[in-house]
Amino acid sequence: MMNYAEYLAYADQALRSVKPQEVQGMIDLLWHAYEAGSTVFVIGNGGSAATASHLAQDLAKGTRRTLAQKRRVRALALTDSAPFLTAYGNDDGYEFVFEQQLRNHARPGDVLIAISGSGNSPNILCAVKWAKRNGLTTLGITGFDGGKLRRLAQHKLHVPLNDMCTAESIHSVLLHYVVLALAGRIHGNVAWH
Numbered sequence: 229m230m231n232y233a234e235y236l237a238y239a240d241q242a243l244r245s246v247k248p249q250e251v252q253g254m255i256d257l258l259w260h261a262y263e264a265g266s267t268v269f270v271i272g273n274g275g276s277a278a279t280a281s282h283l284a285q286d287l288a289k290g291t292r293r294t295l296a297q298k299r300r301v302r303a304l305a306l307t308d309s310a311p312f313l314t315a316y317g318n319d320d321g322y323e324f325v326f327e328q329q330l331r332n333h334a335r336p337g338d339v340l341i342a343i344s345g346s347g348n349s350p351n352i353l354c355a356v357k358w359a360k361r362n363g364l365t366t367l368g369i370t371g372f373d374g375g376k377l378r379r380l381a382q383h384k385l386h387v388p389l390n391d392m393c394t395a396e397s398i399h400s401v402l403l404h405y406v407v408l409a410l411a412g413r414i415h416g417n418v419a420w421h
Contacts, residue, residue, distance in 0.1 A: 242389045242398050250385045251402060255409050257367060257383055258287070258301070261339045262414060267302040269334060269364075271326045271355055272343035275396045276369075277307040279343050283403050284308075291411040301410070304333070306355075326355035336363025343399065344368070345392045347375020356380050369403075371395025 230238060261268050268287060272280035287303035306329045307313070316325045330340065340359040344352045347370040356366050356377065368374070368381030372390050385402065387395045 239394055239397065242387060242391075242394055243401060245388050246386070246398070246402060250383075251406065253383050254367060254385050254406050255413070257339060257365065258406065258410050259413055261365075262291075262299075262301050262410070264337060265302065266338045267304060267334070268339045268341060269330060270303065270305045270307070270341045270343070271352060272307060273349050273351065275392075276343040276345060276399075277305075279396065279399055279403065280307045280341070281305040282400070283341065283343075283407075286404070286407040287410070290407050291414055293415060301414075306330070323350040323354050326351050327358045330355055330358055330362075330364075334359065334362065334364055338364045339367065340364050341367045341369065342377060342381065343370075344375065344377050345371040345395050347372065347377035349377075352377060353380065369399055371399075 258268065268284070270280040270284045284303040284305035287301045291301045306326050312329060313325045316328050320328070334340070340356060342352045342356050347368065353376055356368065357380065359366050360382070365383070366381045367383040367385065368377040369385045370378050371387045371392060372395070373388070374384070374386050378384055378386055387398045389395045389398065
């Protein structure tokens, strides 16, 4: 068992192991989606479902400055509709819960951000495969060795750590940075509050 100081060093090392170009690539991808008026869909399971919901909210609200701002980041977490998730999970199989929502809402040019610590969740992989076949740009956020998602997604944000709890924590830290950097880019400055 690590003490607190050891855990801080461990988490810091994990954060520093992430490739800066992958972080910048995500910021650039989201900037282009904003510029094009594309929708950013976010998916995940378990803790990653909470991260997906949090990221979509931060992108939609955290990148705007005023209530009257017209142009905004269009972001939606497909983890947030319990009736949709349970209906498809019960009637057709849990592996289709995200893919079927994309069929309802997604258009070519949109973006799918898929978060999976292991990178091997069947419903995540099913959605990413559908997205790629239908003209969406895909980004996989992973831990461990990245699993199948890291190989399948067009863009990556990988935390090379064999520890789900800390990998998910690092995901949150990185995604908050991405939102802050994107907001700064949208508003022509790097001042964050």
